[in-house]
Amino acid sequence: MYALDNESGVAVMPPVKAQKKAPNEPQWFTEGGNGVAPTYPGADWFNIMQAELLNILTDAGITPDKTQLNQLTLAIRTLARNEIGNLPAASGTVAGILRLTDSINMASSVFGASALAVKTAFDKAERAYHLAESKQSPATTLAGYGIGDFKVGTSTGDANDCKIDGNYYFASGQNLPSAGEWHIEVISGGQNNAIRQIARKANESKVQTRYFNGTSWSAWKEVGGDGVPVGSVVAFPSAVQNPHGFLRCDGSTFGRTTYPALYQALGVNTLPDLRRSDVGMTAYFATDNIPEGWIAFDDIEEQVSEQAYPELYRHLVAKYGSLSAVPKAKDRFIRNAGALLAVGEVQQDALQDHFHYIPTEAGGDYQAEKGITIVIHDSDTTNVVPGAFKPAQKGRVQANNVAVADGARAKTYLASTKDRTEKDTRTAEETRPKSLVLKLCIKAQNTLDGVQFWIKAFGEIANAGQLDASRLAQDIQEVKAKKADVLHTHRVSEITDFERSVEQYLNNLFSQQFTENGWSKLPNGLIIQWGKFRAGWEATTQRRVTFPITFPNQVFFIGLTEFTKMWSYTSTVQSRGQMDNSGFEVVSQRNDTMFLAIGY
Numbered sequence: 001m002y003a004l005d006n007e008s009g010v011a012v013m014p015p016v017k018a019q020k021k022a023p024n025e026p027q028w029f030t031e032g033g034n035g036v037a038p039t040y041p042g043a044d045w046f047n048i049m050q051a052e053l054l055n056i057l058t059d060a061g062i063t064p065d066k067t068q069l070n071q072l073t074l075a076i077r078t079l080a081r082n083e084i085g086n087l088p089a090a091s092g093t094v095a096g097i098l099r100l101t102d103s104i105n106m107a108s109s110v111f112g113a114s115a116l117a118v119k120t121a122f123d124k125a126e127r128a129y130h131l132a133e134s135k136q137s138p139a140t141t142l143a144g145y146g147i148g149d150f151k152v153g154t155s156t157g158d159a160n161d162c163k164i165d166g167n168y169y170f171a172s173g174q175n176l177p178s179a180g181e182w183h184i185e186v187i188s189g190g191q192n193n194a195i196r197q198i199a200r201k202a203n204e205s206k207v208q209t210r211y212f213n214g215t216s217w218s219a220w221k222e223v224g225g226d227g228v229p230v231g232s233v234v235a236f237p238s239a240v241q242n243p244h245g246f247l248r249c250d251g252s253t254f255g256r257t258t259y260p261a262l263y264q265a266l267g268v269n270t271l272p273d274l275r276r277s278d279v280g281m282t283a284y285f286a287t288d289n290i291p292e293g294w295i296a297f298d299d300i301e302e303q304v305s306e307q308a309y310p311e312l313y314r315h316l317v318a319k320y321g322s323l324s325a326v327p328k329a330k331d332r333f334i335r336n337a338g339a340l341l342a343v344g345e346v347q348q349d350a351l352q353d354h355f356h357y358i359p360t361e362a363g364g365d366y367q368a369e370k371g372i373t374i375v376i377h378d379s380d381t382t383n384v385v386p387g388a389f390k391p392a393q394k395g396r397v398q399a400n401n402v403a404v405a406d407g408a409r410a411k412t413y414l415a416s417t418k419d420r421t422e423k424d425t426r427t428a429e430e431t432r433p434k435s436l437v438l439k440l441c442i443k444a445q446n447t448l449d450g451v452q453f454w455i456k457a458f459g460e461i462a463n464a465g466q467l468d469a470s471r472l473a474q475d476i477q478e479v480k481a482k483k484a485d486v487l488h489t490h491r492v493s494e495i496t497d498f499e500r501s502v503e504q505y506l507n508n509l510f511s512q513q514f515t516e517n518g519w520s521k522l523p524n525g526l527i528i529q530w531g532k533f534r535a536g537w538e539a540t541t542q543r544r545v546t547f548p549i550t551f552p553n554q555v556f557f558i559g560l561t562e563f564t565k566m567w568s569y570t571s572t573v574q575s576r577g578q579m580d581n582s583g584f585e586v587v588s589q590r591n592d593t594m595f596l597a598i599g600y
Contacts, residue, residue, distance in 0.1 A: 001053055001054070001057060001064055001068075001069075001071045001072050002064050002065070002066040003050055003054060003064065004046075004050065005066065013047050013051065014043065014044075014047065016044060016047070016048065017044045029041075053072060056072060056075045056076065056079070057071055057072070057075050059075070059079060060074070060075035060076075060078040060079050061078070062074060062075050062078070084097070089110050090110065090112075091109045091110045098111075098112045099111050099112065100112050100113070100114040100117075101113065101114060101117060102114050102116045102117050102120075103117060104117050104120050104121045104124075150164070150165050150166050151164050151165070151166030151167075151168070152166055152167050152168075153166070153168060153169070154168070154169045154170075154171070155168050155169065155170055155173065157173055157174070158173060158174040158175055159173055159174065159175040159176050159182075159184060159197070159199075160174070160175045160217055162184055162186050162197065163186065163188065163192070163195050163212065164186060164188070165186050165187060165188050165189070165190075166185075166186055167183065167184075167185055167186075168183070168184045168185075168186065169181075169182075169183055169184075169202075170182045170183075170184060175217070176199065177199050177201070177208040177220040178201075180201060180202065181201070181202035181203070182199050182200065182201060182202060183199070183200045183202060184197055184198070184199045184200075185197070185198045185199075185200075192214060193212075193213060193214030194211070194212075194213070194214075195211065195212040196209065196210075196211050196212075197209065197210050197211070197212075197217075199220065206222065207222070207223040208220045208221060208222050208223060209221060209223055222261065222458060228456045229265075229456065230261040230262055230264075230265050230456050230457065230458050231262060231265030231266055231455065231456060232455070232456045233249060233272065233274065233453055233454070233455050233456075234246065234453070234454055234455075234456065235448075235451040235452070235453055235454075236451065236452055236453075236454055237450060237451060237452075238449070238450055238451060238452050240452075243454060245456060245457060245458050246454035246455060246456060246457055247259075247262075247271060247454065247455055247457040248271075248452065248453075248454055248455075249271055249272045249273060249274040249275070249452075249453040249454060249455050250271060250273060250274075250275055251270065251271060251272070251273030251275070252270075252271055253269050253270050253271070254269055254270075254271060254457070255269070256269050259457050259458075261458055262455070262456075262457045262458070271455060272453075272455065274453035275453075277311060277446040277448075278443050278446060278447055279309075279311045279312050279315065279443050279444065279445065279446050280311075280312060280315045280316075280442065280443060281442070281443045282297065282440060282441065282442050282443070283440075283441055283443070284438035284439060284440055284441075285438060285439040285441055286438055286439070287439070288439060290439065290441055292445075293443060293444060293445040293446075293447065293449075294441040294442065294443055294444060295309075295441060295442060295444045296439065296440070296441055296442075297328075297329045297440045297441060297442050298328045298329055298330065298440075300316065300323060300326050300442065301323045301324055301326065303444070304316065304323055304444065308444075309444045309445060311446065312442070312443075312444045312445075319343070319344060320344060326344070327344055327345075327346045329440045332346075333432070333433075333435075334440070335347075349430055349431055350431075351431060509523040510522065510523065513548065515548075516531070516532055517530070517531035517532065517548050518530060518531075518548055519547075519548045519549050525600045526598070526599075526600050527549070527551055527598070527599055527600055528596070528597075528598055529547050529548055529549065529551075529596075529597045529598075529599075530594065530595065530596050530597070531545070531547070531548060531594070531595055532592060532593070532594050532595075533545050533586070533588070533592070533593055533595070534592050542585055542586070542587050543585070543586060543588065544583055544584075544585055544586075545583050545584055545585075545586050545595060546582060546583040547581075547582055547583050547597060550581050550582045551581040551582075551597075551599035551600065552581070552600070553581070553599070553600050554581065554599055554600060555579060555580070555581055555584075555597060555598075555599040556598045556599050556600075557596075557597065557598040557599075558579060558584055558595060558596070558597045559595065559596040559597075560586070560593050560594070560595050561593065561594045561595075561596075562588075562592075562593045563592045563593065563594070581599070584597075
């Protein structure tokens with residue numbers, strides 16, 4: 001294969017001309033005749049064919065040679081061989097080249113059996129078949145093979161008679177665990193005094209067992225199947241709802257006949273209540289790193305919400321009305337409730353009311369002011385370190401006696417200290433005992449928030465055909481767990497649609513028509529009506545005014561209000577006799593008048 005090789009060609013392939021026919025409309029060569037011109041392929045077609053052929057040689061890695069006339073054949077062979085060599089080995093999940101083997105016992109998914117391997121396996125199978133046929137005739141029962149100490153069959157008799165090892169089906173019968181269909185497996189090992197029966201309820205997972213000791217059968221006993229004894233308390237993640245065979249430990253009661261095994265284990269028909277929560281308890285911590293599930297007491301308003309800590313939120317709002325009303329601990333000492341102190345009450349600091357005695361005599365003699373000063377001092381010597389009290393600049397200032405004016409000569413004494421600096425190192429701006437500062441926190445999340453406690457409650461279900469009592473008990477528990485107790489209260493702020501519901505309720509109690517001539521009927525039957533009528537022009541003009549609706553029983557009151565301009569006239573009801581349940585007669589002059597009527 002070689003390209004055009006003379007001076008009539010060009011070095012660069014000219015662009016391919018625009019397509020005239022669709023790919024599915026090929027045109028064919030013709031020699032012409034009968035008015036049809038011979039086909040002229042043109043340089044465009046020859047260039048395309050030459051490029052296609054040269055590309056085959058290039059893909060095969062062959063350099064065109066003008067003297068070698070089989071290069072296209074060699075190129076196609078090379079390309080085909082390369083593609084086949086790149087195929088993967090075939091397996092059970094991969095398509096590819098399959099390798100054959102003569103082995104008949106190779107455990108491989110990448111080798112295929114050769115004809116020799118297939119022939120060898122067939123010969124072995126045929127020899128085994130003929131050998132089995134030569135030993136004995138085929139049998140359709142265990143007895144046909146000479147096995148008489150194992151049975152498989154159907155029975156409608158007495159389960160007490162099933163003492164030979166085997167599997168028995170009872171559509172009904174005597175001494176079964178309960179009515180209905182049962183599969184019974186008998187295990188004895190050939191021992192007549194040690195026979196075990198295992199009964200499985202047809203189409204159910206219930207399993208019961210009993211034994212024969214050579215004299216009598218024991219009672220049927222239900223096997224839990226999961227190894228958990230009835231009455232055991234198990235913790236499940238909170239996401240697990242209604243685990244099979246368990247009841248929630250919520251303190252509720254259960255039917256003794258519905259769960260006899262559970263009643264026998266507990267001795268009472270009341271479930272243990274293990275819903276205890278430690279949310280709301282407080283504790284002091286000796287570090288600023290608060291443990292998981294706790295928050296700083298004074299951060300309640302910022303951190304607690306109905307979404308983040310719903311249980312703590314309910315406790316606090318029920319007590320204080322809102323989170324903002326919860327008192328801050330700050331730097332306060334905590335006291336126990338009692339002695340007229342309520343939980344949440346805040347007290348300011350204070351000193352207990354008390355007084356001190358100041359001596360005014362020394363011995364039996366009356367002392368003047370100077371003597372009193374000596375008594376207050378530590379000794380009878382002047383100019384010594386003051387005692388508990390000392391003069392306040394000889395009485396010339398108020399000191400702590402607010403009743404003495406500045407400059408007066410009355411003696412005033414101040415509480416003093418025992419050192420010359422006249423400064424007590426144990427004084428402060430507050431009154432306090434010796435103290436240790438710790439971090440007060442409140443439990444915001446229950447320690448066992450992620451689990452719920454359930455009790456194993458396997459037992460005989462009474463009247464199972466009409467009522468799935470175990471499922472019903474779980475459903476009731478689930479409803480109780482999600483709903484509030486019967487004896488509970490809510491604040492208005494906790495009821496999202498309270499205002500709308502009250503408004504709707506009140507609107508349903510009242511009926512009315514709010515127009516210029518309208519009425520309103522109260523729930524107790526009282527009716528209020530109002531309206532407007534235009535005046536006449538004569539003092540004696542009498543006209544009828546009709547109420548918007550008729551009072552069913554009686555009119556109590558009619559009031560008139562006249563609209564005046566430059567002068568006033570009077571509109572009056574003509575007479576009580578002219579007033580009835582549907583309206584009244586009125587005398588009106590120049591001005592319009594409004595009326596108000598009350599009745600029922």
